[in-house]
Amino acid sequence: MIVEYKLHDIVEMKKPHPCKKSNxxxxxxxxxxxxxxxxxxxxxxxxxxxxxxKRLKRVIPQDQE
Structure with a gap:
C-alpha cells in the first residue's frame, strides 16, 4: 500500500512521542x-x-484538523 503525503500534511506515527501531549x-x-x-x-x-x-501509521485528512 502506497501512502501519499506532502509538505505540511499532518501525520500520525505508530509510536507516540514521549511528551504525551500529541500523537x-x-x-x-x-x-x-x-x-x-x-x-x-x-x-x-x-x-x-x-x-x-515504515513508522507512518496514517495521514490525517485536512478536513479533520
Whole structure:
C-alpha cells in the first residue's frame, strides 16, 4: 500500500512521542530525508524516507484538523 503525503500534511506515527501531549506530527521538510515536528511540544525529528514510511501509521485528512 502506497501512502501519499506532502509538505505540511499532518501525520500520525505508530509510536507516540514521549511528551504525551500529541500523537500528531506536521511534515516540515521533504527530500531524501523527512523532517517532522510534534504538534504537542514542537520537537523536531528527522527520518530517512524509508524509516519514515515504515513508522507512518496514517495521514490525517485536512478536513479533520
Amino acid at each position: 500528531q506530527w506536521q511534515i516540515i521538510r521533504m527530500g531524501a530525508d523527512i523532517k517532522i515536528k510534534c504538534l504537542g511540544c514542537q520537537a523536531i525529528v528527522m527520518f530517512s524516507r524509508r524509516d519514515f514510511e
